Amino acid sequence: MTSPFTAEHEAFRKTVRDFVAGEVAPYVDAWEEAGIFPARELFTKFASIGAIGLEYAEADGGQGADHWYTVVLSEELGRVDCNAIPMAFNVQAYYATASLAEHGSPELKARWLVPSMRGELVAAIAVTEPDAGSDVAAIRTRARRDGDDWVINGAKIYITNGTQADWLCLLARTSDAPGYRGMSQIVVPTATPGLTVSRSLRKLGNKGSDTAELVFDNVRVPVTNTIGEIDRGFxxxxxxxxxxxxxxxxxxxxxxxxxxxxxxxxxxxxxxxxxxxxxxxxxxxxxxxxxxxxxxxxxxxxxxxxxxxxxxxxxxxxxxxxxxxxxxxxxxxxxxxxxxxxxxxxxxxxxxxxxxxxxxxxxxxxxxxxxxxxxxxxxxxxx
The missing domain is CATH 1.20.140.10 (Butyryl-CoA Dehydrogenase, subunit A, domain 3)
Structure with a gap:
């Protein structure tokens, strides 16, 4: 097929490759040894070259770029001397923020998405549970409505950026409907009382990024923190x-x-x-x-x-x-x-x-x- 990349895409490729060589590669060994990297500091640097939220609206802190810029960025991140940093970056730039960018209210996006796209806040996505991995329909973490609040109880595991995150995109049950029905995505600030990092997990690989188990004990957040429609989170x-x-x-x-x-x-x-x-x-x-x-x-x-x-x-x-x-x-x-x-x-x-x-x-x-x-x-x- 004819190359989908324009001169502008290739210029961005060079920018990313130079960034990886100067701002990531020299520190990979130290981050791997420490089992963590300075997420906020590095994400702020990524944001400075326009690498975070490439396809999100400019009003939400994104770049308004086409999808081929995402392809270029992802391919170039493959040249990092470890997978931990690219994986953690993807959580910030895509996995934890995509639903918020597409379905979030203007208030939620202004409070959480915009500063995340600047690298000022660290995001994580909380889906997997100790008894529910790839079977997302089996999750048990529950958000019970109490007036204008959700009261959340449960646990999440294997959460990338989990020890450093300022907020979570949490998938929780919000009704008694079985299976995939009755789940919602909720923005949960990690400073909320009752939310704790129960342990930081050691891994076979991807050692340079932090991975956590999280516990929710009567964590209370506003119902307005729901991303998109209630019960449409799955x-x-x-x-x-x-x-x-x-x-x-x-x-x-x-x-x-x-x-x-x-x-x-x-x-x-x-x-x-x-x-x-x-x-x-x-x-x-x-x-x-x-x-x-x-x-x-x-x-x-x-x-x-x-x-x-x-x-x-x-x-x-x-x-x-x-x-x-x-x-x-x-x-x-x-x-x-x-x-x-x-x-x-x-x-x-x-x-x-x-x-x-x-x-x-x-x-x-x-x-x-x-x-x-x-x-x-x-x-x-x-x-």
Whole structure:
């Protein structure tokens, strides 16, 4: 297909790449070691180059840009030496804020969205629970109405930015309707009495971002903090998940391309049996095939992006994209670490980190098995 990117898109690509090199790359190792990064400080810097809320209205602190700028940004974030920072950034720029931007009242957007787009407030999305992961319809956290307030009780887990967030986009039950019915999205300030971080979680990968378990004990917020319609939160959340899967896939394509390029560079300079490793034809063919697989996935994601930009339903294509990206990322990461040998197994190397970080893509945002279940229904082959 003809390149969808204009000269302006490519200029933005260079801006993001330079930003990553100057403001992110030098600090990744320290943030990974600390298990946290300075979210407000870094998000403010991201905002200074217009990277947060690219497609949101300018009145809400966004840039009013087209979707291809999001593709560019996501691909370039794939060149960060870890997945933790891009993941936390995506929560701020898309996952926790998309429903607020689309469905929020003017008052909610002015109070929470606008400063978040400037990086002045840190956002998190609170959906997953200890007993309800990819099965969103099974969540139990309850918001009971008491006059003009919601009184919230329950727990959320695996919350990215959870220890630093100023506010949450919370999905909670607001009626007795079963399953996916009767849920609402609610803005919950984290300073509200009764809301506590019960623990900060240690992870296999993505170590540079904070991940929390949250407990809600009679947390009281105004009903006016509801995003969109009461009892329509599940539907709004599913719409947001489509965008989450797309941006994760764009980013994964950038990560895989960068990982393969770096692995080829290593194979050129690493010698064994009197010649560079890259002289081995088996290694050449394997890497060439992986480059081809990444190219196929990239073209598919561009097709998805075109559909999204045209306002088409992307529920199925975003599911396919995320499923294939997660599986291909595991293959690429495994090959890269294998071809680096012993040095790749050392924890301080980029390839070891990539191997650990890449594994999350087949779990977060909908596990592979959940995506396959969705596809069987969409293809009409479920029993």
């Amino acid at each position: 539907q709004q959340q599913m719409h947001q998940f489509n965008l989450e899967r797309l941006t994760a896939t764009y980013q994964a394509v950038g990560q895989m391309q960068f990982a393969l390029e770096r692995t080829v560079d290593y194979l050129r300079i690493r010698s064994a049996f009197g010649q560079p490793l890259l002289a081995n034809q088996h290694l050449q063919y394997t890497v060439a095939e992986l480059f081809a697989e990444v190219q196929i996935l990239r073209e598919y994601t561009y097709s998805c992006a075109a559909k999204f930009a045209a306002g088409e339903d992307i529920a199925q294509v975003s599911t396919v994209a995320k499923l294939k990206a997660g599986r291909l990322a595991r293959t690429v990461a495994d090959t890269c670490i294998q071809y680096h040998g012993g040095v790749g197994y050392m924890e301080e190397t980029w390839v070891s980190r990539y191997f650990r970080d890449a594994r999350l893509l087949s779990i977060g945002g909908g596990a592979d098995e959940v995506l396959l279940r969705m596809l069987t229904k969409q293809y009409g082959i479920d029993q």
